[in-house]
Amino acid sequence: MKDVSEIFGSMVFNDKVMSERLPKDVYKALKRTIEAGKSLDRKIADVVACAMKDWALEKGATHYTHWFQPMTGITAEKHDSFISPKSDGTVIMEFSGKELIQGEPDASSFPSGGLRATFEARGYTAWDPTSYAFIKDDTLCIPTAFCSFGGQALDKKTPLLRSMEAINKQSLRILRLFGNYDIKSVTTTVGPEQEYFLIDKELYEKRKDLIFCGRTLFGARPPKGQELEDHYFCAIKPRVKAFMAELDNELWKLGILAKTEHNEVAPAQHELAPIYTTTNIAADHNQLTMEIMKKVALRHGLVCLLHEKPFAGVNGNGKHNNWSLKTDTGVNLLEPGDSPSENAQFLLFLTAVIKAVDEYQDLIRLSVATAGNDHRLGAHEAPPAIVSMFMGDDLLSVLEAIESGSAYVQKNKQEMQIGVHVLPRFFRDTTDRNRTSPFAFTGNKFEFRMPGSSLSVSGPNIILNTIVAEQLSLFADILESSDNFQTDLLNLIRNTITQHKRIIFNGNNYSEEWVKEAEKRGLLNLPSTVDALPYFVSDKNIRLFEKHKVFSEQEIRSRYEILLENYCKVINIEALTMLDIARKEIFPAVMSYIRDLSQTAILKSQLIPDISCDMEKTLVDKLSALCASFYNKTEMLSNALLNTKSQTDLYKCAKYYKETVLAAMRETRAVADEMELLTDKKYWPFPTFSDLLFKI
Ligand code: ADP
Numbered sequence: 001m002k003d004v005s006e007i008f009g010s011m012v013f014n015d016k017v018m019s020e021r022l023p024k025d026v027y028k029a030l031k032r033t034i035e036a037g038k039s040l041d042r043k044i045a046d047v048v049a050c051a052m053k054d055w056a057l058e059k060g061a062t063h064y065t066h067w068f069q070p071m072t073g074i075t076a077e078k079h080d081s082f083i084s085p086k087s088d089g090t091v092i093m094e095f096s097g098k099e100l101i102q103g104e105p106d107a108s109s110f111p112s113g114g115l116r117a118t119f120e121a122r123g124y125t126a127w128d129p130t131s132y133a134f135i136k137d138d139t140l141c142i143p144t145a146f147c148s149f150g151g152q153a154l155d156k157k158t159p160l161l162r163s164m165e166a167i168n169k170q171s172l173r174i175l176r177l178f179g180n181y182d183i184k185s186v187t188t189t190v191g192p193e194q195e196y197f198l199i200d201k202e203l204y205e206k207r208k209d210l211i212f213c214g215r216t217l218f219g220a221r222p223p224k225g226q227e228l229e230d231h232y233f234c235a236i237k238p239r240v241k242a243f244m245a246e247l248d249n250e251l252w253k254l255g256i257l258a259k260t261e262h263n264e265v266a267p268a269q270h271e272l273a274p275i276y277t278t279t280n281i282a283a284d285h286n287q288l289t290m291e292i293m294k295k296v297a298l299r300h301g302l303v304c305l306l307h308e309k310p311f312a313g314v315n316g317n318g319k320h321n322n323w324s325l326k327t328d329t330g331v332n333l334l335e336p337g338d339s340p341s342e343n344a345q346f347l348l349f350l351t352a353v354i355k356a357v358d359e360y361q362d363l364i365r366l367s368v369a370t371a372g373n374d375h376r377l378g379a380h381e382a383p384p385a386i387v388s389m390f391m392g393d394d395l396l397s398v399l400e401a402i403e404s405g406s407a408y409v410q411k412n413k414q415e416m417q418i419g420v421h422v423l424p425r426f427f428r429d430t431t432d433r434n435r436t437s438p439f440a441f442t443g444n445k446f447e448f449r450m451p452g453s454s455l456s457v458s459g460p461n462i463i464l465n466t467i468v469a470e471q472l473s474l475f476a477d478i479l480e481s482s483d484n485f486q487t488d489l490l491n492l493i494r495n496t497i498t499q500h501k502r503i504i505f506n507g508n509n510y511s512e513e514w515v516k517e518a519e520k521r522g523l524l525n526l527p528s529t530v531d532a533l534p535y536f537v538s539d540k541n542i543r544l545f546e547k548h549k550v551f552s553e554q555e556i557r558s559r560y561e562i563l564l565e566n567y568c569k570v571i572n573i574e575a576l577t578m579l580d581i582a583r584k585e586i587f588p589a590v591m592s593y594i595r596d597l598s599q600t601a602i603l604k605s606q607l608i609p610d611i612s613c614d615m616e617k618t619l620v621d622k623l624s625a626l627c628a629s630f631y632n633k634t635e636m637l638s639n640a641l642l643n644t645k646s647q648t649d650l651y652k653c654a655k656y657y658k659e660t661v662l663a664a665m666r667e668t669r670a671v672a673d674e675m676e677l678l679t680d681k682k683y684w685p686f687p688t689f690s691d692l693l694f695k696i
């Protein structure tokens with residue numbers, strides 16, 4: 001194997017390549033564009049495009065594409081070759097600045113939530129120079145934003161970039177108040193931990209539910225699940241190890257900082273964590289990571305499942321979104337500092353996040369709301385649907401001391417007086433862990449654990465960036481007009497803690513008591529997507545997004561519609577798949593088994609007239625009853641699906657899917673799973689959970 005440092009980034013048109021291949025003045029102009037978000041001159045763009053093309057051709061590329069992230073949640077690409085005809089019947093390879101900067105895919109079939117009437121279907125893609133171009137499958141990919149000609153965002157990248165700009169602006173206002181004039185920009189950083197399952201491809205192909213829905217719709221619990229906790233961090237099997245090695249290699253080529261690979265809690269479940277980077281790039285990289293995981297798995301005869309809940313009864317897949325703020329001078333703003341002044345600044349940012357999460361629980365919750373994630377949130381292993389924050393005992397006692405104005409006593413250390421001018425100096429306690437919290441402070445960053453594994457991280461980070469930007473802007477409004485900074489600062493921190501401490505919960509988020517306690521505290525509990533989504537279009541939230549120029553009202557309403565529509569479509573596909581499997585596979589299989597059991601009883605009594613056939617009769621009786629019930633349930637499901645056609649209101653339709661269709665699906669499944677346990681394995685028409693989870 002080649003040296004990793006040689007492989008790393010070898011398929012990326014990164015800063016090193018640019019500085020080597022571009023004329024000095026062009027390189028400088030491009031850097032200015034990247035750093036200051038300035039628009040790029042066409043002449044410069046031509047030079048950059050030409051250098052990019054030459055580099056790509058050397059690497060074997062034949063095509064280029066504007067790579068973008070429409071509202072489908074996955075990425076899109078339309079390949080164009082570099083060829084350009086010459087008069088002598090030959091071709092040359094060309095790529096212009098115009099082609100680099102802007103593209104016009106015929107994008108009429110992407111979800112737009114009514115934003116883009118089909119008569120003006122053309123959207124355009126615009127180069128995002130803050131994310132490097134790269135080569136994938138012999139194609140030069142140019143990361144781009146995707147907008148309508150009216151300027152409305154049709155993708156996930158545009159609002160993410162806008163939200164990063166919003167938090168940059170407001171953070172700088174705060175930093176100036178602390179005398180930090182050397183800092184020119186603040187970016188948010190993200191490290192998304194990606195969970196996934198690997199199963200055998202041959203088995204996968206025998207299950208229509210996995211093929212169409214990415215999750216199993218039927219399946220009885222195997223005798224062994226994850227209760228022994230013997231899969232978590234255990235030695236990695238050779239086939240999986242080979243997959244991980246190749247995955248790392250592919251990701252490194254694309255400059256993706258794949259770092260940690262390990263087995264997760266459920267059998268056949270694994271995790272990959274990269275080293276964190278700027279949010280925009282982390283989002284691009286995570287999309288690529290998911291795509292490449294699937295591709296590499298196939299080369300190993302495996303299928304990678306990224307669904308939030310591929311198997312009932314064992315853990316689902318999450319994507320922990322580790323999030324922090326970093327200055328261009330390299331300071332992590334969520335790192336407790338060494339001096340009281342640094343700590344005051346830290347506490348101000350920290351309380352801004354606390355206030356943001358408390359005031360916008362609805363947005364936090366709905367930022368991770370999908371049909372798939374509904375199966376995971378609130379299940380036992382996953383964070384509940386109630387948003388709360390974990391602070392760790394040490395930090396919590398600091399906050400309590402500030403609030404009450406009393407002395408702060410650190411564990412086994414000296415006590416510290418909290419005066420008006422001096423905020424406490426404290427040390428972070430890295431041993432603190434709370435695996436059940438949906439939003440945990442982990443020493444120098446927050447770990448948001450609610451996102452589902454297949455989700456683009458853009459959604460949750462757009463929300464996080466915007467709601468924190470809002471609090472920072474309110475804080476800056478107060479402090480900028482203050483005559484007594486120290487006093488007002490302390491009061492602000494103190495009042496914020498008092499008003500928002502209800503969101504802090506260090507206990508067990510999975511417990512029943514917490515649900516009751518949270519209700520007492522007035523916290524929101526939005527168990528499903530349908531409960532959460534309407535909050536997107538509340539006046540308060542529309543005002544928020546408009547104030548920070550992250551979404552226009554029109555964009556919010558269109559996204560709301562896309563999300564609701566997607567929810568309905570996903571459940572519709574699942575229900576149809578379920579009916580298909582039930583009628584064409586499960587029902588005939590169980591009937592065959594019943595017939596053979598009956599045949600056995602008849603043959604036995606022909607051979608020995610008085611022999612007992614009680615066992616066969618009992619089993620035939622049981623299975624026949626289950627089959628009858630199964631038939632009724634499928635009819636019920638089928639009728640429920642028919643009724644969705646008469647729903648005219650999108651929200652009501654989604655609610656109907658949740659309350660009626662999903663309920664019918666659950667009942668149908670329960671009967672099938674019971675039959676599976678009673679049916680001879682050789683009759684069962686597809687691989688069981690035991691096969692899928694334990695045969696790698
Ligand atoms: P754990 O499983 O204990 O939560 P991991 O090492 O699996 O820890 O994941 C931690 C993730 O947090 C990594 O992706 C890491 O790069 C990321 N991370 C660390 N510091 C920051 C930061 N300042 N901002 C964003 N992400 C961070």
Ligand code: MG
Nearest residue numbers: 193271273320
């Ligand atoms: Mg982790």
